[in-house]
Amino acid sequence: MDLSGLTEDVFRSTDEIVKRIFNHRPFLEAELQTMVRNFDFDERDELQEIHRKIVHIKDQSFNEIENRCQPLEKANLHVDKLEKLIDQILDSETANESERKNRLSQYTAQKSEDLIKFMEQINSQIDNIDNSYMNAKKEIDIKYKNIKK
Secondary structure: OOHHHHHHHHHHHHHHHHHHHHOOHHHHHHHHHHHHHHHHHHHHHHHHHHHHHHHHHHHHHHHHHHHHHHHHHHHHHHHHHHHHHHHHHHHHHHHHHHHHHHHHHHHHHHHHHHHHHHHHHHHHHHHHHHHHHHHHHHHHHHHHHHHHO
Protein backbone atom coordinates (compact mmCIF):
# COMPACT_ATOMS: atom_id res chain seq x y z
CA MET A 1 0.00 0.00 0.00
CA ASP A 2 1.11 3.41 -0.85
CA LEU A 3 0.79 5.49 2.31
CA SER A 4 2.05 8.71 0.81
CA GLY A 5 -0.77 8.75 -1.74
CA LEU A 6 -3.28 7.90 0.94
CA THR A 7 -2.13 10.68 3.27
CA GLU A 8 -2.19 13.05 0.35
CA ASP A 9 -5.82 12.12 -0.37
CA VAL A 10 -6.74 12.48 3.30
CA PHE A 11 -5.15 15.96 3.47
CA ARG A 12 -6.86 17.01 0.23
CA SER A 13 -10.24 15.74 1.47
CA THR A 14 -9.73 17.40 4.86
CA ASP A 15 -8.76 20.65 3.14
CA GLU A 16 -11.94 20.56 1.02
CA ILE A 17 -14.07 19.84 4.10
CA VAL A 18 -12.50 22.72 6.04
CA LYS A 19 -12.95 25.08 3.09
CA ARG A 20 -16.60 24.13 2.77
CA ILE A 21 -17.23 24.48 6.52
CA PHE A 22 -15.57 27.87 6.84
CA ASN A 23 -16.60 29.31 3.46
CA HIS A 24 -19.64 31.45 4.37
CA ARG A 25 -19.80 33.37 1.11
CA PRO A 26 -22.65 31.36 -0.52
CA PHE A 27 -24.66 31.50 2.70
CA LEU A 28 -24.09 35.26 3.10
CA GLU A 29 -24.95 35.94 -0.53
CA ALA A 30 -28.21 34.03 -0.21
CA GLU A 31 -29.10 35.85 3.02
CA LEU A 32 -28.31 39.23 1.49
CA GLN A 33 -30.42 38.48 -1.58
CA THR A 34 -33.32 37.48 0.67
CA MET A 35 -32.95 40.66 2.73
CA VAL A 36 -32.85 42.82 -0.39
CA ARG A 37 -36.00 41.16 -1.76
CA ASN A 38 -37.82 41.53 1.55
CA PHE A 39 -36.55 45.08 1.93
CA ASP A 40 -37.63 45.95 -1.59
CA PHE A 41 -41.16 44.75 -1.06
CA ASP A 42 -41.85 45.45 2.59
CA GLU A 43 -39.95 48.57 3.53
CA ARG A 44 -39.63 50.43 0.24
CA ASP A 45 -43.16 51.80 0.51
CA GLU A 46 -42.62 52.82 4.12
CA LEU A 47 -39.38 54.60 3.24
CA GLN A 48 -41.06 56.42 0.35
CA GLU A 49 -43.86 57.55 2.66
CA ILE A 50 -41.34 58.73 5.25
CA HIS A 51 -39.45 60.55 2.52
CA ARG A 52 -42.67 62.24 1.31
CA LYS A 53 -43.47 63.35 4.86
CA ILE A 54 -39.96 64.72 5.39
CA VAL A 55 -40.12 66.66 2.11
CA HIS A 56 -43.56 68.01 3.03
CA ILE A 57 -42.40 69.05 6.51
CA LYS A 58 -39.27 70.61 5.04
CA ASP A 59 -41.24 72.63 2.47
CA GLN A 60 -43.87 73.63 5.00
CA SER A 61 -41.26 74.58 7.59
CA PHE A 62 -39.31 76.57 5.04
CA ASN A 63 -42.41 78.55 4.07
CA GLU A 64 -43.35 79.05 7.71
CA ILE A 65 -39.84 80.20 8.60
CA GLU A 66 -39.82 82.52 5.60
CA ASN A 67 -43.15 84.01 6.69
CA ARG A 68 -41.92 84.48 10.25
CA CYS A 69 -38.67 86.06 9.10
CA GLN A 70 -40.31 88.87 7.14
CA PRO A 71 -41.44 90.79 10.25
CA LEU A 72 -38.05 90.12 11.79
CA GLU A 73 -36.34 91.70 8.79
CA LYS A 74 -38.52 94.79 9.19
CA ALA A 75 -37.77 94.87 12.90
CA ASN A 76 -34.07 94.55 12.10
CA LEU A 77 -34.31 97.66 9.90
CA HIS A 78 -35.96 99.54 12.76
CA VAL A 79 -33.27 98.35 15.14
CA ASP A 80 -30.60 99.62 12.74
CA LYS A 81 -32.29 103.02 12.62
CA LEU A 82 -32.56 103.09 16.41
CA GLU A 83 -28.89 102.21 16.76
CA LYS A 84 -27.97 105.12 14.48
CA LEU A 85 -30.16 107.49 16.51
CA ILE A 86 -28.65 106.24 19.76
CA ASP A 87 -25.16 106.75 18.34
CA GLN A 88 -26.09 110.32 17.36
CA ILE A 89 -27.51 110.99 20.82
CA LEU A 90 -24.41 109.58 22.48
CA ASP A 91 -22.18 111.70 20.26
CA SER A 92 -24.13 114.85 21.06
CA GLU A 93 -24.13 113.98 24.76
CA THR A 94 -20.37 113.51 24.64
CA ALA A 95 -20.03 116.98 23.15
CA ASN A 96 -22.49 118.37 25.71
CA GLU A 97 -20.64 116.64 28.51
CA SER A 98 -17.39 118.41 27.68
CA GLU A 99 -19.31 121.69 27.49
CA ARG A 100 -20.92 120.97 30.89
CA LYS A 101 -17.50 120.17 32.35
CA ASN A 102 -16.18 123.49 31.07
CA ARG A 103 -19.16 125.35 32.54
CA LEU A 104 -18.77 123.50 35.83
CA SER A 105 -15.08 124.31 36.07
CA GLN A 106 -15.82 127.97 35.25
CA TYR A 107 -18.61 128.06 37.83
CA THR A 108 -16.36 126.39 40.42
CA ALA A 109 -13.57 128.86 39.70
CA GLN A 110 -16.00 131.81 39.96
CA LYS A 111 -17.48 130.53 43.22
CA SER A 112 -13.97 129.94 44.60
CA GLU A 113 -13.08 133.54 43.80
CA ASP A 114 -16.35 134.73 45.35
CA LEU A 115 -15.67 132.67 48.47
CA ILE A 116 -12.14 134.07 48.73
CA LYS A 117 -13.49 137.62 48.40
CA PHE A 118 -16.18 136.88 50.96
CA MET A 119 -13.63 135.45 53.41
CA GLU A 120 -11.42 138.51 52.85
CA GLN A 121 -14.38 140.78 53.58
CA ILE A 122 -15.26 138.81 56.72
CA ASN A 123 -11.63 138.91 57.87
CA SER A 124 -11.51 142.63 57.11
CA GLN A 125 -14.68 143.21 59.13
CA ILE A 126 -13.31 141.08 61.97
CA ASP A 127 -10.12 143.15 61.88
CA ASN A 128 -12.22 146.34 61.91
CA ILE A 129 -14.22 145.03 64.88
CA ASP A 130 -11.00 144.05 66.66
CA ASN A 131 -9.52 147.51 65.97
CA SER A 132 -12.72 149.23 67.09
CA TYR A 133 -12.72 147.11 70.22
CA MET A 134 -9.08 147.93 70.95
CA ASN A 135 -9.69 151.64 70.32
CA ALA A 136 -12.80 151.60 72.50
CA LYS A 137 -10.92 149.75 75.22
CA LYS A 138 -8.09 152.26 75.06
CA GLU A 139 -10.55 155.14 75.30
CA ILE A 140 -12.33 153.53 78.23
CA ASP A 141 -9.01 152.86 79.94
CA ILE A 142 -7.96 156.49 79.40
CA LYS A 143 -11.30 157.83 80.66
CA TYR A 144 -11.17 155.50 83.64
CA LYS A 145 -7.67 156.65 84.48
CA ASN A 146 -8.79 160.27 84.10
CA ILE A 147 -11.70 159.67 86.43
CA LYS A 148 -9.48 158.07 89.03
CA LYS A 149 -7.14 161.02 89.02
